[in-house]
Amino acid sequence: MATTLKVNGAETRVDAAPETPLLYALRDDLGLNGPKYGCGLGQCGACTVLVDGRAVLSCVTPISVIGSRAVETVEGLGTAEAPGPVQRAFIELQAMQCGYCIPGMMMRTEALLRDNPDPQDHEIRAAFQTNLCRCGTHMRIMKAIRRAAELYRDANPVQEG
Amino acid sequence: MMSGRPETAKPFDLSRRQVIAGAGGLIVGYTFLPAFAQVAAPEAPAPEPAHLPGSLDDTRLLDAWIHIAPDDAITAFSGKAELGQSIKVPLKQIAAEELGIGIDQLTLVNADTGRTPDEGFTAGSMTIQYSGTALRNAAAQVRVLLIAAAARRWGIAPDGLRAENRQIIAPDGRTLRFGELVAETDLHVEALPESPLTDPANFRLIGQSLPRPDIALKATGGAAFIQDLRPEGMVHARVIRPASPGATLIEADIAAAEAMPGVVAVIRDGSFLAVVAEREFQAIGAMRVLQASANWQDGPALPDQTAMSAWLEANVSETGTVAEEGDPDAAEGETYEAVFTRPYLMHGSIGPSCALAVLERDDMTVWSHTQGVFADRDAIAELLNMDPARVRVIHAEGAGCYGHNGADDAAADAALIASKLPGRPIRLVWMREQEHANEPYGPPMLLKLRAKLGDGGMISAWSYDLYSSTHTGRPGGPPALLAGQMKADPYPPFVGKLSIVPTGNGDRNANPYYTIPNRRILWNFIEAAPLRISSLRALGAFANVFAVESAMDELALMAGTDPVEFRLRHLEDPRARDVVERAATEFGWSGIGEPGGTRGVGFAYARYKNLASYLALAVEIEVDPAVGDVRLVRAVAAIDAGEAVSPDGIINQTEGGILQSMSWTLFETVTFDQGGITSTDWSSYPILRFSHVPDSVAVHVIDRPGQPYLGAGEAAQGPTCGAIGNALRNTIGRRVHDLPLSRERVRHALQA
Numbered sequence: 001m002a003t004t005l006k007v008n009g010a011e012t013r014v015d016a017a018p019e020t021p022l023l024y025a026l027r028d029d030l031g032l033n034g035p036k037y038g039c040g041l042g043q044c045g046a047c048t049v050l051v052d053g054r055a056v057l058s059c060v061t062p063i064s065v066i067g068s069r070a071v072e073t074v075e076g077l078g079t080a081e082a083p084g085p086v087q088r089a090f091i092e093l094q095a096m097q098c099g100y101c102i103p104g105m106m107m108r109t110e111a112l113l114r115d116n117p118d119p120q121d122h123e124i125r126a127a128f129q130t131n132l133c134r135c136g137t138h139m140r141i142m143k144a145i146r147r148a149a150e151l152y153r154d155a156n157p158v159q160e161g
Numbered sequence: 162m163m164s165g166r167p168e169t170a171k172p173f174d175l176s177r178r179q180v181i182a183g184a185g186g187l188i189v190g191y192t193f194l195p196a197f198a199q200v201a202a203p204e205a206p207a208p209e210p211a212h213l214p215g216s217l218d219d220t221r222l223l224d225a226w227i228h229i230a231p232d233d234a235i236t237a238f239s240g241k242a243e244l245g246q247s248i249k250v251p252l253k254q255i256a257a258e259e260l261g262i263g264i265d266q267l268t269l270v271n272a273d274t275g276r277t278p279d280e281g282f283t284a285g286s287m288t289i290q291y292s293g294t295a296l297r298n299a300a301a302q303v304r305v306l307l308i309a310a311a312a313r314r315w316g317i318a319p320d321g322l323r324a325e326n327r328q329i330i331a332p333d334g335r336t337l338r339f340g341e342l343v344a345e346t347d348l349h350v351e352a353l354p355e356s357p358l359t360d361p362a363n364f365r366l367i368g369q370s371l372p373r374p375d376i377a378l379k380a381t382g383g384a385a386f387i388q389d390l391r392p393e394g395m396v397h398a399r400v401i402r403p404a405s406p407g408a409t410l411i412e413a414d415i416a417a418a419e420a421m422p423g424v425v426a427v428i429r430d431g432s433f434l435a436v437v438a439e440r441e442f443q444a445i446g447a448m449r450v451l452q453a454s455a456n457w458q459d460g461p462a463l464p465d466q467t468a469m470s471a472w473l474e475a476n477v478s479e480t481g482t483v484a485e486e487g488d489p490d491a492a493e494g495e496t497y498e499a500v501f502t503r504p505y506l507m508h509g510s511i512g513p514s515c516a517l518a519v520l521e522r523d524d525m526t527v528w529s530h531t532q533g534v535f536a537d538r539d540a541i542a543e544l545l546n547m548d549p550a551r552v553r554v555i556h557a558e559g560a561g562c563y564g565h566n567g568a569d570d571a572a573a574d575a576a577l578i579a580s581k582l583p584g585r586p587i588r589l590v591w592m593r594e595q596e597h598a599n600e601p602y603g604p605p606m607l608l609k610l611r612a613k614l615g616d617g618g619m620i621s622a623w624s625y626d627l628y629s630s631t632h633t634g635r636p637g638g639p640p641a642l643l644a645g646q647m648k649a650d651p652y653p654p655f656v657g658k659l660s661i662v663p664t665g666n667g668d669r670n671a672n673p674y675y676t677i678p679n680r681r682i683l684w685n686f687i688e689a690a691p692l693r694i695s696s697l698r699a700l701g702a703f704a705n706v707f708a709v710e711s712a713m714d715e716l717a718l719m720a721g722t723d724p725v726e727f728r729l730r731h732l733e734d735p736r737a738r739d740v741v742e743r744a745a746t747e748f749g750w751s752g753i754g755e756p757g758g759t760r761g762v763g764f765a766y767a768r769y770k771n772l773a774s775y776l777a778l779a780v781e782i783e784v785d786p787a788v789g790d791v792r793l794v795r796a797v798a799a800i801d802a803g804e805a806v807s808p809d810g811i812i813n814q815t816e817g818g819i820l821q822s823m824s825w826t827l828f829e830t831v832t833f834d835q836g837g838i839t840s841t842d843w844s845s846y847p848i849l850r851f852s853h854v855p856d857s858v859a860v861h862v863i864d865r866p867g868q869p870y871l872g873a874g875e876a877a878q879g880p881t882c883g884a885i886g887n888a889l890r891n892t893i894g895r896r897v898h899d900l901p902l903s904r905e906r907v908r909h910a911l912q913a
Contacts, residue, residue: 017422020442028397028441033389034382038511039593040445043843046511075382087380094372094809097817098245098561099379100512106380128851132843134511135245135561136820138854140813 003063007032008076018064022056023047025063026073034074034103038132045131048104048111049073055111057130074103077110085155086110089148097135105131109145113152119145211354215294216240220278223306224348226299227256233327233340235260235267237296240280241288242272242532243375245561246814246874248288250373251806254366255293258359259300261324264366272556274538282533282635284564284696285664286773286872289806293870301356303348310342361804361866368864370809387515387530387557388590395517396425397441398578398589399448401434402599404837406692407460407646407654410434414454418447427451428581431649435578437587445592462835463691470502473607473628478688481659483627484672487679492622494613497715501610503704503900505831506603506697507840509848512560513596514567516575519586525552525579529572530559536636537569541576544639544648552576563821565635565695567591567600573644597846598838599643602831603697604630604690606667608708618720620731622679627705629667630687631657634695641695654693659686664770670702670879673709674768675731692833698818699878702769703825704900706879707886710765711896714887723752724764724887725779734768736801739863740777741766743799747861748779753887756894759784760794763888765880774876775801775863778819782888789908791889793823793855796881801863803871808862811873815860818877824849826882827901 002013005022007030014020014029021040026032026049035058038046042060049058050072078084083091086109096102105128112119112127119127124145133141212218220226220240228236237256243249249269257264270276272283280292304324311329312319314337321332328336361367379385401413410432418427418436423443428435436451438444464472517528525547531537534554542549554572562568575589591599607628615621634655639645641655661668661684668684697703717727725745732738744750745764753762761784766777778798784791796819802811828847832840840846882900890896895910 016440017442020440024441027388028391031391032382033384033386036386036512037388037590038513039843041593041842043593044511073382074380078381080377080381080383083377083381087377090380091372091377094376094813096373096376096379097247097813098511098558099376100245100386100510100560102379103382125851125854130850132511132848132850134509134563134821134848136817136824136849137813138820138849138851139816139858142851142854 005063005066005071006068007071008073014063016063019062022049022058022061022063022066022071026058026071032073032075036100036103038101043130044101045108046101046104048107048131050107050111053111053114055108072107074106077106085151086113086148089144089151093140093144093147095137095140095144097137101131101133105133105141109148113149117153117156118149213352213354214298214356216278216280216291217295217298217352219280220295221351222349223299223303223352225278226296227303227348229303229339229343229348231340231343233338235262235327235339237267237269237300238277239269239271239292239296240278240535241292242283242534242556243558244283244532246288247373247810249375250371251289251810252293252296254369254371254806256296256300258364258366259297260304262327264371266327272534274534275553275555279535282536284532286769286874286876288872289870290872293806297358298356299352301358302352305357306346306348307339307342310346311337314342367804367806368808368866370807385558386512387517387528387559388512390517390528390557392517392519392586395586395588396437396439397444398435398437398575398587399444399592400574400589400595401436401448401451401455402595403455403457404598405457405459406463406837408432408457411456411458413451413456415451417454418451421447421450425585426582428578430577431647431651433577433644433647435574437578437582459836461691463833463837466833469504469605470607473605473687476687476689477628477685479659479686481661481684481686483661483668483682483684485681489622489624489679489681492613492615492679494615494621495719496611496613497712497719498611499712499715499898501608501704501708501711501898503606503707505605505692506825506829507597507831507846508563508566508600508697509846510560510562510566510596513591513593514571514600515559515588515590516572517586517588518572518575518579520579520583523551525576527552527554527572527576528557529554529568530557530562531568531572532562532565533636537572540569540636540638540642541573544573544642544645545576545580563698564603565601565633567596569635569641570599570643573642577644577648594841597841601634601693601695604632604667604694606701606704608704610708610712612712612716614716614719618722618730620675620677620716623673623677624680625671625682626685627668627671627683627701628685628687629701630690630694632667632694632696632700633657634693656688657690659684663772665701667701669700669705669770670709670767671705672771674737674771675713675728676733677731698821699875702767702875702879703822703882706765706767707882707900710767710880710883711886711898714890715896725750728766736775737766737768740775740799740801743861743863744777744779744797747799747859748797750779753891756891758892759786761888761892763884763886763891765883765887767879769876774871774873776815776876776880778877778880778884780884780888782885782892784889784892784907786893786911789904789906789911791827791885791902791907792853793885795856796858798859798877799861799863800873800876801865801871802873802876803865803868805862805864806870808864811862812860814873815877816858818875819858819881820849820854822878822881823885825901826885827853827903829901
């Protein structure tokens with residue numbers, strides 16, 4: 001049974017059962033590496049992607065509920081040659097140890113900044129409460145989020161007049 | 162650079178046997194050089210081989226470490242694996258430094274039984290110390306050989322020649338490429354004990370914080386992890402595990418699972434039960450059907466989690482002496498006594514264990530995020546009754562592991578499944594609940610401490626009774642693997658033995674690194690292990706340092722002395738004193754103040770293993786007395802890891818160690834009842850979240866150019882716990898002796 005998904009701007013047919021979590025469609029059918037399997041329970045945030053600009057836990061979201069909404073993963077934020085602002089911030093601050101949780105952190109950052117381009121410390125902590133990191137990279141992740149906010153504002157200046 | 166894609170992320174390569182053959186391709190065109198020929202072909206073999214630096218001592222031929230191809234491609238080989246601790250760049254820095262080349266002119270191959278030296282386990286903060294030292298010396302000796310070859314070609318003395326940019330350059334400007342010289346340079350020779358190492362004053366690469374190329378890859382969705390390997394024809398496997406450890410499978414509705422869409426096979430071998438399906442979610446669906454229908458005969462009942470101290474005391478199998486000096490019983494002084502505990506802790510990798518395995522004809526290849534590809538290969542070969550030469554284990558990066566987690570078990574699971582489905586690459590992933598319930602845990606500990614404060618505010622005696630099982634469930638062979646314990650004709654479970662070695666195990670850092678005239682440190686060893694256990698970052702040092710540093714603060718209070726001053730009074734090693742003084746100064750330490758408020762400070766120090774890195778830190782915490790909640794507000798650490806290859810790498814590891822140790826200290830306990838593990842997800846096993854991230858963490862690296870590498874990965878675990886415990890005491894005026902320092906315990910202490 002085929003479902004049509006719009007991922008990183010392109011429409012693709014995915015031949016998977018409708019109850020299949022989006023995570024498996026992204027990783028196994030579309031070959032994307034960004035979203036990670038961490039718990040399959042919606043508890044850790046490693047699988048975080050954007051659906052219509054909002055952070056969604058792809059491990060507990062069946063493809064049948066996505067419909068025509070736009071799905072974005074880190075692959076959609078930029079490339080190694082031309083990274084987007086959030087990617088640049090994490091690379092610039094070397095904000096990884098193993099890096100397994102980081103694509104989820106980056107998608108959470110993207111969602112936060114689209115909603116709130118100048119988040120305060122407590123707003124960052126609240127937004128990231130459901131994203132777990134086991135290496136203890138949190139200090140650098142926090143710095144990268146703040147740096148991403150700066151780069152994001154530079155890349156998306158508020159339109160005057 | 163490494164073409165932007167790690168070795169491990171290569172697509173499935175059926176010609177890899179040829180790659181192995183090719184890796185040794187330098188062994189052509191022998192031209193013995195006088196100096197090295199003597200080593201390679203001694204007239205009379207020495208009874209004792211000379212000690213060689215680092216892992217060269219075990220893998221003694223230069224070409225096992227450095228390969229140079231005729232086209233100038235240079236490859237370094239390390240038996241150590243990348244576990245998220247960021248070792249690849251520093252290892253390349255070290256090798257490239259001595260070869261006189263740029264870091265981008267070197268490819269590094271890690272941990273592959275088909276290609277790299279066997280360096281045991283990537284553990285114990287020993288990668289730079291052993292593998293780095295080996296590569297440093299091997300690269301320096303290869304440089305000397307290339308210079309000698311060029312000198313011979315030119316008929317000049319080697320003295321003025323230098324290596325640069327993959328060339329040997331003569332004083333008059335003539336050059337010869339490494340690739341030209343390699344045909345007449347025999348690198349298949351044993352290394353020498355001494356190498357002409359680069360003077361630290363001339364370092365180009367060592368000491369630089371260089372960016373990690375894998376970070377850009379991982380940030381943009383590049384194939385970087387074992388989970389990203391997708392060979393042609395790959396199928397998805399899941400295992401079915403009982404709730405009760407040691408349970409045996411009576412029956413399961415295999416026919417029902419086999420009839421499900423996409424299911425390729427259901428595999429049962431004794432109590433080992435797995436399903437293979439074309440699609441991942443089909444495998445999960447079939448796994449659930451099998452899980453629901455499986456009928457297990459429970460294993461032995463687990464002990465009462467609330468009475469683990471009594472259980473430990475009741476199950477001592479033998480007692481070993483870790484250290485003894487003078488007579489602590491006879492020594493005079495005011496006595497301090499306390500008992501500390503820690504629970505089972507889990508590694509809790511964010512990515513559950515994963516493995517890929519394929520049997521082609523008679524060859525089994527396994528990709529694993531194991532810490533020890535060679536030990537894993539041997540265990541899998543024995544498990545499958547295969548010749549180890551027909552089994553290859555290749556390391557592929559997983560999520561950070563912090564020790565021996567489920568990686569080896571998953572590798573064995575995948576290999577066992579692959580052995581029954583020849584030709585199909587099997588991708589196995591454990592479910593989160595399986596990882597939480599089945600990984601080998603860091604074991605519980607009971608620590609009884611008795612110290613005396615003698616004349617002049619100096620400690621006169623120290624007695625320490627440690628109760629713990631071993632902290633390492635490996636190498637262990639098949640008995641250490643779940644598949645080994647579950648298959649038909651199972652192996653009996655791994656049983657640890659008491660072994661007291663200088664680096665320590667459960668007794669790591671049990672012996673205080675302080676000047677104390679009378680001491681007795683005993684390890685009351687427990688052979689029984691109701692839950693599987695194995696190495697968790699820092700082993701016993703985490704809780705032992707907590708106990709030792711708690712006692713140091715209490716003794717300082719008894720002496721009426723500031724805790725930093727009290728430690729300095731008992732520290733002779735100048736490098737130890739340096740980290741203590743540096744951490745105190747950078748923190749702005751001004752004493753512990755009076756308890757009673759909501760904020761307080763604490764200090765701790767340890768030299769990891771009593772022979773590796775020095776680390777001291779000061780912390781400030783905040784306590785919410787109504788809830789009992791503790792938050793680390795600020796931490797300032799000083800670390801001396803010897804010569805710093807990558808200062809930023811040391812900082813990153815230490816920051817991570819501080820935050821992870823804080824999570825263990827405040828939040829974590831594996832929970833269980835008689836029938837099995839009850840902490841099977843992130844809500845029942847809470848860890849650090851962003852609400853509890855400190856406001857600031859500063860790590861100061863004291864660089865010691867020219868000094869041996871001491872390793873940085875685990876130095877923060879013990880001191881962080883000790884400092885937080887001390888800060889809690891200094892904030893609320895009462896000490897909490899049992900880990901974790903949970904909200905319930907803090908509230909209880911406040912009400913006491």
